[in-house]
Amino acid sequence: MSTDEKDSSSLEKPPSSTEVKDKVELWKINKETKELIIKNYSGNGNSTWETLPECSLAEMGFAECSKDIKFRFEFGKENIIRKITNILQNKIGTDMVVHVGDQDFPCHWPVLYYYSEYFKKFEKVNDIFLSSDKVTPKGFQLVYEWMTDINAEIPWKNFVDLYMAVDFLKISELHELICCRLDNPKLLSGFEAFKFFLQTLPLNSALLQDLMLTRINKYFLLAVATEEYLNLEPKHVFNMLNQMNMCVNSEMEMFMSGVRWLLYDWPNRKQYAVTIMQAIRFNLMPAWYTTSLKSKHQNANFQELLDISEVQTMINLGMSFSVTHNFLDPISPLREPLQMQKPHDRQWVFNPKVSHHHRCECPKWRFLSIDVFNQYLQDIINAAIQYVPSLENVKPGQLMPCCQEALEKKSLNT
Template identity: 35%
Template sequence: MDKPLNKSNESSISTTGTTGSPQFSDTLENNVKYMNLNFVDNSESSSQAKDQGIDFQKLPQTFDGAASKAAKPPPSKILPSNIPLPGKFDSQKPKIVCTLKEKSLLEMGFKTNEIQGWEDIVQPPKENLYKLLRNMIDNHIKPNVQIRIGGVTFNCHMMVLQCYSDFFMECNNEVLIQLPEEKITPGAFMMVYDWMLAEEPLVQREGILELFNAANFLRIKNLVNQCWLCLDDDVRFREDTAFLLYLEARNYGLESLEQLMLTRICKFFLTLVASKEYLELTTKEICTLLSSNTIGVNSEIEIFMSVVRWLNYNWDEREADMLQVVKCVRFSLMPPWFLVTLNKNIDCVEIDRIASHPEVKRMINDGISYTTTQLYYGENREEFLHFLERYQLIAPVQRQWVFDKECSYHHRLECPNMQYVTYKSFLEYLEMIHTIGKDYWRSLEMAKGVEKSMQCCVRSDCRKLNEQNLVC
């Protein structure tokens, strides 16, 4: 007969598949840890047992006391019993540090600017910088400097001014620049700025000297060259236009331009002498004009008469400058018969007050000596030049001789129509120039031979002498 099972044996089966044998652990603390681990880790098997509906009452009672003592607990399905519990031996083992050599993407081969097919991207075009700047400048958008001349202020772009002007290039970040009105007028600055903004600027005749003067002050090389190219045109600025430009240049102190314009006066000289502007020339200006080799006259007598006219216009003030002006006359180019008449008592007060001066008489006598010596040697020019060299005399430079068919006294000494030139006849000739028209000077003819300083009669339909046309 079988022995009844112990109560302790009835409860020895666990849902985790282990028994409560005292062999599992030596101490209470370790038993508790072991049980807790089994409970947590074997929860799956516990739920399995529930699902299968295990009946604890129907288990066969085949265990006896000896068998239960010899029975070993089954191993855990999840954790083996020989795994050390965490924290038990940690303090006894050395800690190992695990490291990784770090690398950046660049070191790994990735490059920011290497993108395949980047050139195939169709990008939109940018607005043209020149057009944008041009629009700002033309429409006065955001000007950054003010130019003040007198009471007038201009709003400008400094970048435009500095592109052309060395004067403005030396400026820094000024927002207001004052320019002297005596050097550059508001009108001149407007012309300068308009020239800077124009694509193909053309300099006009009106205001050209004002523009030229402003360009010199502001040191605008391109504009100075452009103005000078126009002023140096000896076709447009010659004769009358040259003298008119000369009068204008005096107001700006452009001496180099003044000298240039005076050398371009030839046939227009006698028309100029007939004008009031000639009488208003200064001593320096009249000397410069009369010393020119290019002025055109019928003879040197007309140069002397031009001096008499200028001095007598304001004798009281100009008497002190008489000798300076008379020295411009080349007495050696006058015919000897006229020089002799100057040494005699002259009824003309205007000439006598000049010719009676001792220094002027000496000049006249030197002229007589030169001309008579020249007549003595005649065609033997080499001997005459040797004579001049021996006595250290200088041959006078010839003028630009012109012939006027309408001049009543324009004859040679052997001409039967020859007349002595008087100051009255000279003034009558100038009066004729007043009435004959402004382009009369263009009809003057240049003499072919410089040796014949006194041209004479030619066959002409314009004038009758002694009731017939004569050739002398």
């Protein structure tokens, strides 16, 4: 059998795998087609193969577009931010530890470096130790939460811890936010300021203490009525009495506030009497009151206080100032040589229902003795939160109607 016949025979019998069910052939090739396939397959025909010429894309017309096309690939940015936030808030992959007192805080160094000027002075370190006298563990915790959590809520009761940390670590952005809150009386009342002042005392933060004292204002005598005031250290009492923003009706109330603290434990506190009295501006008192302080008093401890030579000098200078000031012309050239420059006033307030707030010419007036002052403090304690709304700011030249009437009657009789 020839090769052609073999090939032809093999083509005539396709594999049995091409048959299905009833053995019907799926395809058939006619004789002419089979011969043509065999002829080309065997290569015996007249071949006219040509070499295919090489052709580039550019030659085919697919030249590079002259216009620079840019693509915007959208991706889940919010998802990335969420993941970064999760890393910061849950302290994943922290690279250093801040030690505050006996507590350790794993942190991300870039976060601290970005917000805090204090940390910028360090090279990359693994551990930093902070003194708990400067930064409390609670304060650092609150600061770092603010850095890493956009929804961080800081309890107002921890304000002192927060402020101490912010001030020491020099976090300017958070410091500005805190100062804005301090100017809001709804967030920081005078009594809240006094409580924060008490919290700052163990921390030795003079700046924060002074800041809180300036916010006490109309709550001053409410603070004086407390047990906490009576237990203050001498220097803190002096700072309170020396603060010009305290609201009182007269310098006599400031004087009695100092006397109250001294007489609470006179045997142990008499050594501080001169220091405490130096915070009192005797030259703001009327001459009739300083004169009364030179008379004898029934309270032995009070009399001992007034008999101290340095205190007597203060009273005498105050009385001389008051008398001279009343008779000296406001534009007199003698005011400067005589040192007649009036000291800064306090924040003057009054309550028409308080007897010693009236003019001494008024029939409603009572002399401000120790007993009268103590009764006034008891009234303040009883009034509690209603005390401050009862106070009114004194306007220049303002007199209560009854006091004005009493003065007019006096002028008619003279």
